Amino acid sequence: MKTPKVEKFGSEEDVVQLADLFRLMGDASRLRIIVSCLGDPISVGDIAAQLDLSQSLVSHHLRLLRAARVLKAERRGKQMFYSACDAHIDCVITDMMAHVGEPLDIEESD
Amino acid sequence: MKTPKVEKFGSEEDVVQLADLFRLMGDASRLRIIVSCLGDPISVGDIAAQLDLSQSLVSHHLRLLRAARVLKAERRGKQMFYSACDAHIDCVITDMMAHVGEPLDIEESD
C-alpha cells in the first residue's frame, strides 16, 4: 500500500512545532547565528563581531533560539557561550544545501 | 582578511537562499501543503480538501513553493498536479522531526 495520506506527522501540534523551527531558521541573521554555534561554543560578543550584527540583535535572536531548544547557553564568567542542542540541525542545514545545489530539472518527462 | 570559521556556506547569497527556503517551510499551512505533495502528484483541489484550506490560499502558497523550486506543477486536463522537485525536502523534514523527537538534555530526571 502506498503512503495513504499525510501521516508523516503524528499530530497537528507536530506540524506547528516543525513549522516554528523552520521559521526560526528562515531568517538570514538567525541562520547565520545558528551556523556560528554549530562548532565549539561561542560567546555572544564573538557571534556579533563575526557576523557584524549588533549585540542587541544577536541577543534577541539567541533568546528565541534557546527557547526553541535549537541552541543552549552556558555561562563562563562574564560571558555566555552558545552551542547547538543536538546534531540534527546540522543535518537539516546540510540537506537543505543539497537541495539548493540540486540541478534544476525542467521537463524531462518524455 | 575576513575568514569567519563559518565556512559552511559558500557565500552570503547561499545563506539568504537557504533562509528563504526555511522560511517557506516555516508556515504550518505551507508545510502541510509540502508534505501533501511528497508522495504522488496531487491536485490543488485535493490539497485544499485534504487540509481543509481555501482553494485560494492553497493556490497562493503553491505559487510561492513553485517559484522557490520546492514543488513543480504539471497540468492534467483541467487540473494542476503538484509534486516535490527533489527528494531533499523530504530529508530535511525527516531530520527536523528527529530533532523535535530528541530528548531534552537538561536535568529533567529526579
Add this chain to the structure above:
DNA sequence: CAAATATATGAATACCTATTCATATATACT
C-alpha cells in the same frame, strides 16, 4: 563599594506576510 565588561530586555517602528474575498483565466463538455 564603584567601575568596567558582557549580556539581556523593553519599547517603538517599519516592514513583511498569511488570509480572505472577489474576480480572472484556462480547460472540458454540450
Add this chain to the structure above:
DNA sequence: AGTATATATGAATAGGTATTCATATATTTG
C-alpha cells in the same frame, strides 16, 4: 458559441517580526 469546473491572481487587511535604541542586569576586578 456557452456553461461548468479548476486554478490563478489582485487587492485589502490584520497580525506578526526583525531591527534599533535605550536601559537593565549580571559578573569580575580594583
